[in-house]
Amino acid sequence: MAPAASKPPDPQIRQRAAQLREQIHYHNYRYYVLDAPEISDAEFDRLMEELQRLEEQYPELVTPDSPTQRVGAPPLEKFETVTHRIPMLSLENAFSEGETREFQQRLQRFLRTEEQFDYVVEPKMDGVAVELVYENGQLQVGSTRGDGWRGENVTQNLKTIRTIPLVLLKSGEPIPARLEVRGEVYIERADFKKLNEQRLAQGEQPFANPRNAAAGSLRQLDSSITAQRPLNIFCYGVGEVSGHEFASHWEILQQLAAWGLRTNPYIEQVTGIDAAIAYHHRLEQQRPALPYEIDGVVIKVNSIALQERLGIKARSPRWALAYKFAATQATTRVREIRVNVGRTGAVTPTALMDPVEVGGVTVSRATLHNEDEVRRKDVRAGDWVLIQRAGDVIPEVVMVIKERRPEHTVPFEMPTHCPVCGTKLVRPAGEAVTRCPNPDCVAVLKRSIRHFASKGAMDIDGLGEKIVDQLVDNGLIQNLSDMYSLTEADLIPLERFAEKSAQNIIAAIQGRKRVSLARFIYALGIRYVGEATAQLLAQHFQSLEALKQASEAELLQVEGVGPQVAASIRDYFRNPRNLRLLDELQAAGLEIETPERPAKLPLAGKTFVFTGGLEKYSRDEAKALVVARGGKVSSAVSAKTDYVVVGSEPGSKYAKAQALGVTILDEAAFEALLRRSV
Numbered sequence: 001m002a003p004a005a006s007k008p009p010d011p012q013i014r015q016r017a018a019q020l021r022e023q024i025h026y027h028n029y030r031y032y033v034l035d036a037p038e039i040s041d042a043e044f045d046r047l048m049e050e051l052q053r054l055e056e057q058y059p060e061l062v063t064p065d066s067p068t069q070r071v072g073a074p075p076l077e078k079f080e081t082v083t084h085r086i087p088m089l090s091l092e093n094a095f096s097e098g099e100t101r102e103f104q105q106r107l108q109r110f111l112r113t114e115e116q117f118d119y120v121v122e123p124k125m126d127g128v129a130v131e132l133v134y135e136n137g138q139l140q141v142g143s144t145r146g147d148g149w150r151g152e153n154v155t156q157n158l159k160t161i162r163t164i165p166l167v168l169l170k171s172g173e174p175i176p177a178r179l180e181v182r183g184e185v186y187i188e189r190a191d192f193k194k195l196n197e198q199r200l201a202q203g204e205q206p207f208a209n210p211r212n213a214a215a216g217s218l219r220q221l222d223s224s225i226t227a228q229r230p231l232n233i234f235c236y237g238v239g240e241v242s243g244h245e246f247a248s249h250w251e252i253l254q255q256l257a258a259w260g261l262r263t264n265p266y267i268e269q270v271t272g273i274d275a276a277i278a279y280h281h282r283l284e285q286q287r288p289a290l291p292y293e294i295d296g297v298v299i300k301v302n303s304i305a306l307q308e309r310l311g312i313k314a315r316s317p318r319w320a321l322a323y324k325f326a327a328t329q330a331t332t333r334v335r336e337i338r339v340n341v342g343r344t345g346a347v348t349p350t351a352l353m354d355p356v357e358v359g360g361v362t363v364s365r366a367t368l369h370n371e372d373e374v375r376r377k378d379v380r381a382g383d384w385v386l387i388q389r390a391g392d393v394i395p396e397v398v399m400v401i402k403e404r405r406p407e408h409t410v411p412f413e414m415p416t417h418c419p420v421c422g423t424k425l426v427r428p429a430g431e432a433v434t435r436c437p438n439p440d441c442v443a444v445l446k447r448s449i450r451h452f453a454s455k456g457a458m459d460i461d462g463l464g465e466k467i468v469d470q471l472v473d474n475g476l477i478q479n480l481s482d483m484y485s486l487t488e489a490d491l492i493p494l495e496r497f498a499e500k501s502a503q504n505i506i507a508a509i510q511g512r513k514r515v516s517l518a519r520f521i522y523a524l525g526i527r528y529v530g531e532a533t534a535q536l537l538a539q540h541f542q543s544l545e546a547l548k549q550a551s552e553a554e555l556l557q558v559e560g561v562g563p564q565v566a567a568s569i570r571d572y573f574r575n576p577r578n579l580r581l582l583d584e585l586q587a588a589g590l591e592i593e594t595p596e597r598p599a600k601l602p603l604a605g606k607t608f609v610f611t612g613g614l615e616k617y618s619r620d621e622a623k624a625l626v627v628a629r630g631g632k633v634s635s636a637v638s639a640k641t642d643y644v645v646v647g648s649e650p651g652s653k654y655a656k657a658q659a660l661g662v663t664i665l666d667e668a669a670f671e672a673l674l675r676r677s678v
């Protein structure tokens with residue numbers, strides 16, 4: 001601190017300091033509370049610098065409410081205890097519409113009335129409750145709720161929060177000699193994330209959630225640490241207010257805002273419990289988009305006269321209710337840690353867990369981000385973990401509950417090779433992300449998923465390109481069989497997904513688990529095995545098992561299967577990855593129907609000749625489609641030919657067919673015949 005000036009400041013300087021303090025408080029309020037600054041940051045800094053200069057020159061000008069005093073108090077040895085003049089009560093909880101209606105019925109019984117009440121409905125902030133005591137408009141003491149009766153004096157820490165006015169603004173209403181304000185100190189989700197990243201970078205333990213971070217920050221003995229934490233406040237009520245009568249809770253909130261205190265913009269006034277319930281549902285929808293965490297809504301009887309008649313129960317007022325949302329954290333057990341490969345090749349360890357309900361949806365997988373994260377959290381298969389699904393964020397493992405760790409678990413090891421394509425994985429020095437360097441890897445996967453879901457295959461509606469990209473890019477599908485364990489909760493966080501569309505896709509996937517053998521063989525995407533060949537194979541082998549076991553020679557016996565196709569089929573069923581996939585698909589509950597061997601195939605005894613190019617089918621496919629229906633394909637037209645199928649630029653066979661009077665089919669007629677012949 002600069003040495004004290006030898007002579008006291010003259011009245012003009014004193015006045016200037018007061019003026020600066022007032023201006024700075026006002027602009028602080030515009031900037032932090034209203035989020036609507038009237039001057040530039042540079043102008044603000046100039047005011048602040050001028051005040052600092054004056055205070056340095058004349059230390060007697062420093063007042064406790066000076067904006068320069070937000071930071072810089074010496075660290076404390078311990079917190080003093082503060083007794084709340086009016087206890088800081090808690091709230092009764094409700095978890096359902098029914099319980100919420102019962103709340104209103106209780107009020108009606110108590111007041112012997114049938115009437116509906118006016119309520120103020122508010123987001124229930126998930127933070128730390130505090131009390132701010134203003135005397136003649138100046139912040140004197142700030143404390144935590146503690147046990148409701150006594151809390152800790154955290155004034156120095158609360159003063160570091162820019163949205164807490166050190167001096168109340170003058171509104172039309174006179175400022176009470178004593179005003180106790182109650183509110184919730186919290187940290188926004190994005191700030192919390194940054195804070196935890198910083199802590200990790202500095203080798204410190206991250207906080208489990210924003211509430212813990214806010215509580216930890218408020219309990220720092222050194223307020224210069226608190227000053228670096230992104231704390232914020234919403235005020236939602238009052239304790240003792242001297243010389244000021246309020247008619248309604250709404251009026252209290254309006255007045256607090258007028259005095260420069262920050263109130264939540266989502267607070268509303270409603271009439272009747274139905275409207276309060278509707279507000280709960282609306283806010284639950286908005287919850288993921290809010291920048292901070294809320295864990296429900298608070299419903300408060302608006303009239304202060306009624307509040308007084310209703311009074312309090314043991315620890316909570318009879319006139320208020322917390323209607324909670326479904327919890328966003330839950331504990332469950334990790335079955336397996338799998339690694340998923342995203343579009344960029346990033347390899348993400350993912351915990352597959354016993355399904356558990358979090359935030360109203362069932363979750364069975366959670367991201368573990370990367371190798372270092374798994375190491376740091378030391379998540380192992382078999383562990384009990386705390387997981388969290390905050391809004392639109394993909395569920396994540398917060399921490400392992402080490403006390404519940406079973407014996408013989410082993411630390412996670414990142415695989416050395418890509419689980420999708422087998423390419424050796426790389427992790428560039430200094431990077432957290434492990435990648436599969438094979439550029440084809442995921443593209444193949446995406447294509448195979450789309451094929452698997454396509455019309456002629458599993459016929460799963462809604463798995464279009466964009467959605468498949470999202471599923472793969474977010475690591476949700478790494479393997480075809482993964483699609484059967486997808487849950488709505490997996491999809492909702494993705495862009496473009498609303499609850500309804502997520503439901504539809506899950507229903508489409510699950511609703512197509514029974515499938516014909518032919519479709520299934522085609523769905524596998526075996527090279528050279530189109531729809532028609534798949535049908536032939538299904539007819540011939542009658543079961544997947546028989547096809548799996550078939551030798552090349554056996555395959556060649558199938559009409560329409562040549563050496564290339566046979567080799568490809570054999571290769572497919574020799575690849576252990578494919579065999580594992582088949583097992584997984586069956587384990588996922590896929591049911592493959594055995595084809596009925598028709599007594600007589602529809603095109604039995606019919607001979608076809610093809611000439612010219614078809615648009616939709618290759619020559620091989622067209623042949624296979626005929627053969628699958630019992631027909632024969634010949635290369636030359638004769639009097640015995642039943643049909644000549646004519647494509648573009650037909651050859652001499654066309655003329656011959658005309659000469660012989662053989663039935664001529666164009667592509668459309670051929671297709672129509674096929675459709676009739678199933």
Ligand code: IVH
Nearest residue numbers: 089090091122123124125129184236298317
């Ligand atoms: S009113 C007498 N309003 O919830 C009423 N509390 O379970 C007391 N909270 O300790 C509180 N948002 O920390 C009220 N809009 C809100 C709230 C809120 C969060 C917290 C507060 C309180 C706890 C009670």
